[in-house]
Amino acid sequence: MGGKQYLLTPGPTPVPPQVLAALAEPILHHRSPDFTPVYESCLTRLREVFRTTQEVLLFAASGTGAFESAVQNLVVRGEPHLVVSAGNFGERWATLTRAYGADVDHLRYAWGETPDPDDVRARLRERDAKAVWLVHSETSTGVVADIEALAAVAKEAGALVVVDGVSSLGAVPCETDAWGLDVVVSGSQKALMTPPGLGMCAVSQAAYAGVGDTPRFYFDWERTRKAQSTLDAAFTPPVSLVAGLDVALGLLLDEGLDAVFERHVRLGRAARAGAKAMGLELFSPDEDRSAVVTAIRAPDGIDAGAVVKGLRDRHGITIAGGQGDLKGKIFRLGHIGFFDVFDITTALAAVELVLASLGADIERGVAVTAALEAYEHSSSAAA
Amino acid sequence: MGGKQYLLTPGPTPVPPQVLAALAEPILHHRSPDFTPVYESCLTRLREVFRTTQEVLLFAASGTGAFESAVQNLVVRGEPHLVVSAGNFGERWATLTRAYGADVDHLRYAWGETPDPDDVRARLRERDAKAVWLVHSETSTGVVADIEALAAVAKEAGALVVVDGVSSLGAVPCETDAWGLDVVVSGSQKALMTPPGLGMCAVSQAAYAGVGDTPRFYFDWERTRKAQSTLDAAFTPPVSLVAGLDVALGLLLDEGLDAVFERHVRLGRAARAGAKAMGLELFSPDEDRSAVVTAIRAPDGIDAGAVVKGLRDRHGITIAGGQGDLKGKIFRLGHIGFFDVFDITTALAAVELVLASLGADIERGVAVTAALEAYEHSSSAAA
Numbered sequence: 001m002g003g004k005q006y007l008l009t010p011g012p013t014p015v016p017p018q019v020l021a022a023l024a025e026p027i028l029h030h031r032s033p034d035f036t037p038v039y040e041s042c043l044t045r046l047r048e049v050f051r052t053t054q055e056v057l058l059f060a061a062s063g064t065g066a067f068e069s070a071v072q073n074l075v076v077r078g079e080p081h082l083v084v085s086a087g088n089f090g091e092r093w094a095t096l097t098r099a100y101g102a103d104v105d106h107l108r109y110a111w112g113e114t115p116d117p118d119d120v121r122a123r124l125r126e127r128d129a130k131a132v133w134l135v136h137s138e139t140s141t142g143v144v145a146d147i148e149a150l151a152a153v154a155k156e157a158g159a160l161v162v163v164d165g166v167s168s169l170g171a172v173p174c175e176t177d178a179w180g181l182d183v184v185v186s187g188s189q190k191a192l193m194t195p196p197g198l199g200m201c202a203v204s205q206a207a208y209a210g211v212g213d214t215p216r217f218y219f220d221w222e223r224t225r226k227a228q229s230t231l232d233a234a235f236t237p238p239v240s241l242v243a244g245l246d247v248a249l250g251l252l253l254d255e256g257l258d259a260v261f262e263r264h265v266r267l268g269r270a271a272r273a274g275a276k277a278m279g280l281e282l283f284s285p286d287e288d289r290s291a292v293v294t295a296i297r298a299p300d301g302i303d304a305g306a307v308v309k310g311l312r313d314r315h316g317i318t319i320a321g322g323q324g325d326l327k328g329k330i331f332r333l334g335h336i337g338f339f340d341v342f343d344i345t346t347a348l349a350a351v352e353l354v355l356a357s358l359g360a361d362i363e364r365g366v367a368v369t370a371a372l373e374a375y376e377h378s379s380s381a382a383a
Numbered sequence: 384m385g386g387k388q389y390l391l392t393p394g395p396t397p398v399p400p401q402v403l404a405a406l407a408e409p410i411l412h413h414r415s416p417d418f419t420p421v422y423e424s425c426l427t428r429l430r431e432v433f434r435t436t437q438e439v440l441l442f443a444a445s446g447t448g449a450f451e452s453a454v455q456n457l458v459v460r461g462e463p464h465l466v467v468s469a470g471n472f473g474e475r476w477a478t479l480t481r482a483y484g485a486d487v488d489h490l491r492y493a494w495g496e497t498p499d500p501d502d503v504r505a506r507l508r509e510r511d512a513k514a515v516w517l518v519h520s521e522t523s524t525g526v527v528a529d530i531e532a533l534a535a536v537a538k539e540a541g542a543l544v545v546v547d548g549v550s551s552l553g554a555v556p557c558e559t560d561a562w563g564l565d566v567v568v569s570g571s572q573k574a575l576m577t578p579p580g581l582g583m584c585a586v587s588q589a590a591y592a593g594v595g596d597t598p599r600f601y602f603d604w605e606r607t608r609k610a611q612s613t614l615d616a617a618f619t620p621p622v623s624l625v626a627g628l629d630v631a632l633g634l635l636l637d638e639g640l641d642a643v644f645e646r647h648v649r650l651g652r653a654a655r656a657g658a659k660a661m662g663l664e665l666f667s668p669d670e671d672r673s674a675v676v677t678a679i680r681a682p683d684g685i686d687a688g689a690v691v692k693g694l695r696d697r698h699g700i701t702i703a704g705g706q707g708d709l710k711g712k713i714f715r716l717g718h719i720g721f722f723d724v725f726d727i728t729t730a731l732a733a734v735e736l737v738l739a740s741l742g743a744d745i746e747r748g749v750a751v752t753a754a755l756e757a758y759e760h761s762s763s764a765a766a
Binding site: 005007009011012013014015020021023024025026027028029030032033034060061062063064065068071095096099100101187189195196197214215216217218235236237238239240241312318 | 388390392394395396397398403404406407408409410411412413415416417443444445446447448451454478479482483484570572578579580597598599600601618619620621622623624695701
């Protein structure tokens with residue numbers, strides 16, 4: 001189809017036109033005086049968004065690559081680690097830490113559950129861990145964990161805290177320094193409103209002190225930290241993506257991080273209100289922290305894959321289906337980054353049309369209004 | 384300065400406007416039917432440019448990252464490997480293979496020398512090697528090695544052949560299959576005329592058979608091969624860069640690889656002829672294989688860094704200085720990728736101006752003409 005296209009997935013996410021324009025600028029040499037100010041601005045803004053005074057290490061890699069940097073630097077074969085999972089990405093980090101020989105205690109919740117700090121405390125009483133590996137926003141389920149509370153428990157037990165902030169950073173509060181998070185990993189392609197290809201990693205002094213001797217080169221923290229400290233890069237950086245990220249971070253900081261977080265809370269409320277008004281059952285928790293992605297159960301007898309396909313083929317709208325065991329059972333609306341309420345109403349209106357055409361028993365004509373009201377009501381509530 | 388800017392370094396290299404335009408297109412989801420044909424086209428074209436029937440693995444990473452994939456997959460602690468180096472990048476691969484515990488026999492030439500197949504044969508007679516690690520185009524010196532001959536010697540001894548083709552692939556012939564190269568690593572930001580951020584790796588069946596159990600995840604060949612075989616990606620790919628690379632590869636294949644190689648040979652001849660006409664001494668070998676970057680010695684008493692700075696500050700032209708011990712002694716003109724002869728004459732004219740202003744004793748008014756003649760003469764010679 002040749003019509004308008006809408007990207008409403010939880011990553012990659014839509015990129016603002018100013019960022020796309022920056023990507024189309026002629027290439028700058030990474031060691032030229034033209035690029036250095038862009039690089040410096042980008043690294044400074046990253047620290048602001050991560051809310052840390054530490055250097056945020058920037059890698060040409062996906063979020064998983066940046067996460068692997070944490071594993072390569074911190075995991076030494078045989079050392080005990082606690083991995084907390086409640087969905088696809090948590091499971092990936094368990095696999096990844098095990099691939100490097102970590103002796104993994106796996107606190108494994110069913111997909112969609114919310115990790116409980118008391119469970120983490122109990123595990124750490126039974127067995128020490130060098131680090132606790134946490135997922136902030138589990139993109140596969142819509143659950144946003146209470147990282148502040150989980151981190152506090154880990155710190156209490158003397159463990160390092162490593163956080164997957166790939167889909168959370170810049171969408172919901174993530175106070176790297178104030179919450180004592182030792183490592184926060186993120187990626188360019190979610191709330192940071194930039195194409196995929198950049199992974200980043202904030203690293204505390206305690207985490208540097210915990211670095212082991214597992215072989216590594218490209219993802220070695222110290223090599224990248226040292227290069228960045230003189231505004232150099234250890235390896236040729238993706239200059240176009242860095243220039244785009246700098247523009248995107250500028251947009252985020254101009255709006256103000258707190259305003260950005262509030263917008264995401266309201267978008268989440270709008271998405272959930274609309275889905276419920278239609279008579280759909282939420283898979284995401286119906287609470288304000290769930291401000292990143294809204295997962296919705298397909299009605300009985302309806303394949304969620306058919307909903308995703310219908311939106312795509314008939315309306316040019318890309319949303320996400322379920323992963324793993326949730327395939328066919330849920331569909332997911334992303335609202336991370338460059339989103340406003342009309343993206344939510346567009347998604348809901350199209351979901352309503354497609355579900356109706358699939359013969360689902362849903363309430364017609366109420367979702368969009370419910371979403372707008374939830375969005376506006378949130379606004380006055382916050383004032 | 385606000386004037387025109389010229390990027391004439393050996394990487395990152397200038398990117399054609401059609402590629403920049405592709406980078407500014409709205410983001411496509413990597414699993415959407417809109418992206419799949421772009422991805423398939425890009426992977427198919429990569430195989431054509433690598434001249435291989437094997438899958439070319441694509442990573443969100445710099446060239447060094449893709450090279451590290453070869454190390455992580457092939458190097459097992461304690462196994463013997465032969466690393467051949469004659470410059471900055473060869474030295475890097477010696478460091479990288481050692482970082483993973485390889486028992487490295489280092490055939491180490493002075494920077495600027497050309498590796499000799501007889502030396503490789505002699506080393507392999509003394510000691511077996513699981514793999515021989517070679518640099519095709521040593522960007523730090525301008526030397527392009529005779530990879531076909533070096534690889535033949537390695538195959539004769541039963542070793543795998545790993546080639547750093549980062550600055551050579553798409554500029555000079557690199558016959559992956561015909562020459563029996565087991566691994567060829569490259570990057571997007573050189574002759575492939577795309578911004579930095581994509582690393583790639585062609586892998587032979589013999590190389591897959593030699594894969595060891597060193598811990599890895601992101602750069603695991605099998606994980607990426609398996610995903611690509613169904614046109615999926617193991618991790619969110621940098622969709623914008625992939626779309627750009629697809630356009631760039633299309634330009635390369637439309638021109639025809641043999642025509643592209645011939646253009647590079649002529650560009651190299653032009654650069655060398657111009658430099659010699661001015662009375663400058665070449666650091667790059669004065670032979671047709673040196674078609675990637677031309678390294679030139681600064682005249683006695685002149686700091687090569689001042690030449691680089693003069694071109695940049697006074698004329699908006701970015702060229703490269705020397706690396707390592709060659710810092711201050713040489714400057715380097717890149718002509719990889721989106722270059723024609725007028726880029727060479729621009730560089731030579733500006734070098735002439737800057738050297739004259741620095742008081743160098745050079746011949747004035749002849750370099751541009753000599754370059755154009757060498758370029759044209761090459762043309763008739765090739766006809």
